[in-house]
Amino acid sequence: MQMSFFQVAGIIVTLVAVFGYLNHRWIRLPDAIGITAIGLVASLGIAFIGKMIPEVLQWAERTVTTIDFSQTVFHGMLGFLLFAGSLHINLADIAKEKWVIGLLATAGVLLSTLLVGVGLYLACRALGVQLSFIYCLLFGALISPTDPIAVLAVLRKVGVPKSLETRIAGESLFNDGTGVVAFLTIPILGIAGSGQAEPVGTTAWLLAREVIGGIVVGLSVGFAGFVMLKGVDSYPLEIMITLSMATGGYALAEALHTSAPIAAVVMGLLVGNQGRRLAMSESTRQHLFSFWELLDELLNLLLFGLIGIEIVVVSISVGHLLIAVLAIPIVLAARLLSVAVPLTLMQGLGRRHDNAIGIMTWGGLRGGISVALALTLPPFTGRDVVITATYAVVLFSILVQALTIGPVVAAWNARRKTPA
Numbered sequence: 001m002q003m004s005f006f007q008v009a010g011i012i013v014t015l016v017a018v019f020g021y022l023n024h025r026w027i028r029l030p031d032a033i034g035i036t037a038i039g040l041v042a043s044l045g046i047a048f049i050g051k052m053i054p055e056v057l058q059w060a061e062r063t064v065t066t067i068d069f070s071q072t073v074f075h076g077m078l079g080f081l082l083f084a085g086s087l088h089i090n091l092a093d094i095a096k097e098k099w100v101i102g103l104l105a106t107a108g109v110l111l112s113t114l115l116v117g118v119g120l121y122l123a124c125r126a127l128g129v130q131l132s133f134i135y136c137l138l139f140g141a142l143i144s145p146t147d148p149i150a151v152l153a154v155l156r157k158v159g160v161p162k163s164l165e166t167r168i169a170g171e172s173l174f175n176d177g178t179g180v181v182a183f184l185t186i187p188i189l190g191i192a193g194s195g196q197a198e199p200v201g202t203t204a205w206l207l208a209r210e211v212i213g214g215i216v217v218g219l220s221v222g223f224a225g226f227v228m229l230k231g232v233d234s235y236p237l238e239i240m241i242t243l244s245m246a247t248g249g250y251a252l253a254e255a256l257h258t259s260a261p262i263a264a265v266v267m268g269l270l271v272g273n274q275g276r277r278l279a280m281s282e283s284t285r286q287h288l289f290s291f292w293e294l295l296d297e298l299l300n301l302l303l304f305g306l307i308g309i310e311i312v313v314v315s316i317s318v319g320h321l322l323i324a325v326l327a328i329p330i331v332l333a334a335r336l337l338s339v340a341v342p343l344t345l346m347q348g349l350g351r352r353h354d355n356a357i358g359i360m361t362w363g364g365l366r367g368g369i370s371v372a373l374a375l376t377l378p379p380f381t382g383r384d385v386v387i388t389a390t391y392a393v394v395l396f397s398i399l400v401q402a403l404t405i406g407p408v409v410a411a412w413n414a415r416r417k418t419p420a
Helices: 005-027 031-052 054-066 069-087 091-096 098-127 133-143 148-155 162-185 187-194 200-230 235-255 260-278 282-313 318-348 357-362 368-375 383-417
Strands: none
Touching: 005 031, 005 054, 005 282, 031 054, 031 282, 031 383, 054 282, 069 148, 069 162, 069 235, 069 260, 069 282, 069 368, 091 098, 091 162, 091 260, 098 133, 098 162, 098 318, 133 162, 133 318, 133 368, 133 383, 148 162, 148 282, 148 368, 148 383, 162 260, 162 357, 200 235, 200 260, 235 260, 235 282, 282 368, 282 383, 318 357, 318 383, 357 383, 368 383
């Protein structure tokens, strides 16, 4: 029997709620991490049962594929999540760290893309796995940007210094937008898809249009929203105005072929800073920001649950698993160098920063955006290798890095306070 989208959505939401309940009652991991872990175990259990009862696995695959993960993330959740995340970012704090954030979100991403691509290519050659260098670079492009959704969810729980929190959060918000843009426009995708690279001038124009256009759309819609918020004093209506910005503004940016993620971040920053101070009563502030915080938490739980459930439809072979496991240290090493080089350069230019390279490396989490990008890749030889490696890195990021970042930060803080 063919189920409707609403029925499938009901099943997924119910599963995530059950996973959350089981985790809260007995496992007691942080909600998002516990839901992902239980979803992963459930998916592996279904795959195992499917070996004996194929109908079970077929039903699960049909159910999961009814909800297109990439479409759900990019055209459903992402606008809300980026808007909600940027609402809580202080522009004054961003301004203090603007140079290091800018360097990490641009040169850092490009350096990491190259290092990951080279590392994965060498690992594949050593193990006799056929994967061309261009697809290794493509994997580097989709896995190098840190995921603001995963990062912001964890930063709320750990006690990093304010400047470091701003640096990590700001980097993740901006390298996400530029990372998605790069994935869609840089020549490596043109080569991968058609065998011919786009002219450099064309690619540069597309990149500029996406980034600058996203900023312009975000500023325009953000200013219009600010004027509307200032002209009314009704928190239900003002919440509706911000919802229209996160949906309508995001859709407008997509229709104009500009970066919708960047537009969402800019709109959120405007409302969270100028709007908070100049366009809202105290009652509206409390209700509006509480609403967005709750919506952010709920969508995060649903997204992390989907990551765990989605493993049902990922084709995994034993040969791919070894490459996937090796991809984890490759990505971590690339992250370390892509953070260390810009921060060392900033130190050389006389800009002092906390020696937090280790924290920024371990706190550079990957999440649903990387998985969604991987699932949009067209068919090619080795596509399953790239998707499996992406999943391995994302699951390690959520289940290991996110779970241990608290103790890592505590140890770092203790060292900072200990006299030399």
